[in-house]
Amino acid sequence: MGIFSGLKSLGLGNMEEMDLFEEPKKEEAKAKAAAVAPARPQEKDLIYDRSFVCPVCDSHFTAKIMKSSKARLLGTDQDLRARYEGIDAVKYDVVMCPVCAYAALIRFFTSVTSSQARLIREKISQKVTLTEYVEETYSYEQAMERYKLALVNAVVKRSKASEKAYICLKTAWLLRGYGESLREKEDCDEKKVEAMARQEEEYLENAYKGFSEARQSEMFPICGMNTVTVDYLVAVLAVRFKDYGVATKLLSAVITSPGANVRIKDRARDMKDQVMRELKSK
Numbered sequence: 001m002g003i004f005s006g007l008k009s010l011g012l013g014n015m016e017e018m019d020l021f022e023e024p025k026k027e028e029a030k031a032k033a034a035a036v037a038p039a040r041p042q043e044k045d046l047i048y049d050r051s052f053v054c055p056v057c058d059s060h061f062t063a064k065i066m067k068s069s070k071a072r073l074l075g076t077d078q079d080l081r082a083r084y085e086g087i088d089a090v091k092y093d094v095v096m097c098p099v100c101a102y103a104a105l106i107r108f109f110t111s112v113t114s115s116q117a118r119l120i121r122e123k124i125s126q127k128v129t130l131t132e133y134v135e136e137t138y139s140y141e142q143a144m145e146r147y148k149l150a151l152v153n154a155v156v157k158r159s160k161a162s163e164k165a166y167i168c169l170k171t172a173w174l175l176r177g178y179g180e181s182l183r184e185k186e187d188c189d190e191k192k193v194e195a196m197a198r199q200e201e202e203y204l205e206n207a208y209k210g211f212s213e214a215r216q217s218e219m220f221p222i223c224g225m226n227t228v229t230v231d232y233l234v235a236v237l238a239v240r241f242k243d244y245g246v247a248t249k250l251l252s253a254v255i256t257s258p259g260a261n262v263r264i265k266d267r268a269r270d271m272k273d274q275v276m277r278e279l280k281s282k
Contacts, residue, residue, distance in 0.1 A: 041086035054097035081173040088177040091143040100125040103149035116157035140178040165210025172203035208237035
């Protein structure tokens with residue numbers, strides 16, 4: 001007989017087999033673990049409202065920007081998409097004027113000539129209907145809207161191929177993040193995830209086309225990237241679209257470049273090995 005025998009007569013029969021000391025220890029251990037485990041950062045705490053002046057209409061406004069000093073980098077994907085804890089940084093890289101709808105990646109936002117501003121006012125500002133953002137953070141839907149506006153603006157103002165390619169690349173990253181967030185939900189909509197993947201592929205294909213053109217026609221650095229980084233990125237995209245000749249040539253250039261760091265050379269070697277395996281399997 002146990003020390004709790006007899007509890008059944010009190011209606012507590014399910015407790016007759018309790019361990020006198022083990023449960024409190026388990027509960028204590030759980031409490032300690034909870035106290036030690038760091039709280040996951042909240043997206044709203046990793047962004048701030050930054051002030052801007054629109055170079056197209058001179059309006060003053062704020063846009064949400066990531067606090068890069070506070071966000072913890074977890075790693076990067078093969079195509080250089082950075083992953084952070086608690087936030088998808090890509091959501092906060094487009095700045096959009098809420099008055100005239102001029103939008104661009106933050107890197108390019110102030111680079112507008114008077115003739116480009118005129119084109120934007122004529123072809124976008126006079127026709128667009130904007131969504132008002134009141135939430136603490138940007139949703140993926142809102143971020144996609146901003147990226148589409150950035151791409152439309154880039155086309156209208158006749159931007160370089162590299163700027164349009166960079167917007168496409170980051171839009172693909174955004175769609176990838178959107179798909180990942182959907183998969184985390186219990187009631188995951190598989191059809192929507194598949195749609196995100198198809199759109200990601202389309203944007204990556206346009207990024208590949210744009211960066212390939214930019215390599216041949218523009219001066220480096222391109223979108224803040226040196227020759228080695230652009231060559232590696234174009235090689236990764238070439239592999240994705242099975243353009244193995246281009247990929248092999250660029251990866252070899254990265255591996256033998258005296259200006260490439262060890263990390264990107266290792267990535268290039270791994271990618272080249274992947275290409276060789278894929279070619280042999282055919």
